[in-house]
Amino acid sequence: MILTLITLFFAAVFFVWGRLRSDMVALIALLVLAFGGILDTGEALSGFSNPIVIMMVGLFVVGGAIFNTGLAKIIGAKLLAFGGGSPIKLFLLVMGATSFIGAFVSNTGTVALMLPIVVSMAAGSNMPVSRFLMPLAFASSMGGMMTLIGTPPNLVISEVWEEAGHAPLSFFTFLPGGLICVAVGTLLLIPLSKWFLGPKHGGSDSGKRGNKTLAQLVDEYGLKTDLYRLVVPDRSSVVGKTVAQLDLRRRFGIDLLEVRSGDTSRRIIKQIKQYAATPDTVINGGDVVYLRGHRGEVDAFAREYGLGIETGDKMDFYDIGLAEVVLIPGSPIINKTIADIGIRKRFGVNVIAVRRKNEYISADLASLVIRTGDVMLVQGSWKAIASLGSESQAWVVLGQPQSEAAKVTLDYKAPVAAAIMLAMIAMLIFDFIPPVFSVLGAAVLMILTGCFRNVEDAYRKINWESVVLIAAMMPMSFALEKTGISASVAEGLVSGLGSLGPLWVLAGVYLTTSVMTLFISNTATAVLIAPIALQSAATLGVNPLPFLFAVTYGASLCFASPFSTPPNALVMPAGQYVFADYLKVGLPLQLALGVIMVFVLPLLFPF
DSSP: OHHHHHHHHHHHHHHHHOSSOHHHHHHHHHHHHHHTTSSOHHHHHGGGGOHHHHHHHHHHHHHHHHHHTTHHHHHHHHHHTTOOSOHHHHHHHHHHHHHHHHTTSOHHHHHHHHHHHHHHHHHHTTOOTHHHHHHHHHHHHHHGGGSTTSSHHHHHHHHHHHHTTOOOOOTTTTHHHHHHHHHHHHHHHHHHHHHHSSHHHHOSOGGGSSSOOHHHHHHHTTTTTTEEEEEOOTTOTTTTOBHHHHTHHHHHSOEEEEEEESOOSSOOOTTOEEEEOOTTOBOOTTOEEEEESOHHHHHHHHHHHTOEEEESOOOOOSSEEEEEEEEOTTOTTTTSBHHHHTHHHHHSOEEEEEEETTEEEOSSGGGOBOOTTOEEEEEEEHHHHHHGGGOTTTEEEESOOHHHHHHHTTGGGHHHHHHHHHHHHHHHHHTSSOHHHHHHHHHHHHHHTTSSSSHHHHHHTSOHHHHHHHHHHTTHHHHHHHTTHHHHHHHHHHHHHGGGOHHHHHHHHHHHHHHHHTTSOHHHHHHHHHHHHHHHHHHHTSOSHHHHHHHHHHHHOOOSOTTSSHHHHHHHHHHTOOHHHHHHHHHHHHHHHHHHHHHHHHHHSOO
8 A cells, every 4th residue: 555655646746747748657657556566467557458548549530630631620610700799709609619629529639729710719809819718728628528538537437437337328428517517617707707818917909919910920029120121133143042052041140031023112012922931942133032130231141242122111921921839738849949840841931930938039049949838930831831730739820821721631521521520429429339449430431531641640640648648547546446545535535524425525526536636637637536436435325426427527627727737738828828817717617616516416416
C-alpha cells in the first residue's frame, strides 16, 4: 500500500509540475508498480488492449477525417448564417453549435474547429472575442457529457459499469444529464461572460483579441512604421536576381516581404499580382518590392541598386495575406527556433513577427525560441496560409479565409465523410455491434475512401500522448484495489458521510473527483476514482450508476483552471486570459453545476 501511495503521490506532483510529459509520467508510475510487484504483467499491460483505448485511436482518425475533408468547416460556415447581429443570439449559437459538435468529436478537436470560426464571428459583429472563447472551451466539455463517446471519462465509467456485471450503457444514456449541463451552463455563462469577459476585460474592440482584420494586424504589429515601397527600374542591377542572391538580411539587415508586378503607381488595381518573398523569387523590371527595416539600411540597399524609395505606403492584400498562428498546448514546436521549425520551407509562408504576451518581436526571428503562449504572425499566399491548418496537432490558424481553406482540404470527399460519420453514429446508437468495432470500421472506411491523402496522414491525426497516458493509467485501478486503497477510501467516504445518507456520499465522490481534476488529467482522475465510487455504492447497498456519473461529471466539468483540460489552455493565448479570469468565470460555473448535478443524478438514476 505504501509503494502505491508514494507512486501515485509523485505521479500527481509531476502531472502538476508539467516539466515531464504526462504519458512519460504515467509509464514511469506503471513501471514502478510492476517492478515493485504490485501489478503482474497482464495487469500492467491490460490498458493497452482495453477497448476504450482502441476506440479512442479510431475516434482520432474519424475526427481527423472530418477536419481533413472540410466537412467541419462546411458545417461551421452554415451556422454562421444564423448568427445575425444579436449578441445573445450569437452567444447561444456558439454554445449550441460547440456543444453539439463536442458530443461527437473530442473537446480539443471541437475547440480547434470552432476557434477560428468564433473569432471571425466576433470580429464581424464588433463584439469582444474574449467574451466567447472561454465559454467556447467550457461548451466543448459540457457537450461531451451528452454521448458515450463525447469525453474519455464517459468511456471509463462505461467500462467500469460493464466489468461490474451490468448491461452496457447506451450511446445516449448520458443525454439527459448532458442536456441539463449545457442548458444550465449556458444560462450561467451569459451573465458571467458579460460581467467578467466583456468590454471592460479587453476593450470593446474585438480586434485586440484573437482574430483581427488585416488592417488591425498591420497596426498592432507595427508593420507600417518601418515599411518601405521601392520601385525597380528596368535598368537596375537587381533585375534578374533572386531573393536568395540578394541576401538582404545578412548584407543590409532588412527583410523583403512582398513583390508586386504591374504596380508602377500608387494606385492599387485588382490586376496586381502579389508574391510572398521566397528564396527563389526573381525580381523583374517594373516590380515593386516591399521592404521592412531601418531607413538607413534601406537607403543603402536602394543606392547600390538604383531604386526609388517611398514611405508610408499602406499594405494591401490580394494574393497574399497575414494570419496569426496560435500554438496548441503541448505543440511539438515549443522550445524550437523558428529556423528549426522550417515553416517557410514546408508551407511557403514567412514568420514576420511574434507576439509574446504584450511584447512584439520582429528582429532576429530565425534564432528566436518558441515558447508556450506565443502567437506567430505569418505572411504568404492565402493558399499557403490555409495549408498551415493541416498541422492541427501543432497550431490553429486564425483569420484563415473560408474559401481558401476549402481549396486545400479534400472538400469533394466531405459527403463521403458525412455518410461514414452518420453510419458510425447510427451503429453506436442502435448497438448492432460492439462500439469499438463501429468506430474502427468507420476509421478504416475513412482511409479506404480517400478522406486522407495517405495512411500516414491518418496516423498523424492520432494523439499518441493521450492514448499512452490513458493506457498506462488504467492499470492503476488494479493497484488501488489489490492494496486495499480503494476500499479504504470508500470506507472513509461511507463512514464519514454514510450516516447522512447516499446523497452525501455522492457529493463526496463528486467533490473528490472535481478537486483531483484541478491537478491531474480528467481521464486519469476518472480511472482512479471510478472503482472507489463503485465500491462506495456497494458498501451502502445502493445503485452504483449515479456514483459513476458523479465521477464523469466531476472529472469533465472542471473550469476553474486553464490547465485542467486542453480546451481551457487552448483558448488562453487567443483570448489573452489570465489565471484570475478562469477563477472569476470558471469557478462559479463549476461549483453551481456540481451542486445541481448532485441533486439531479439521483433523479435520473435512482438509488
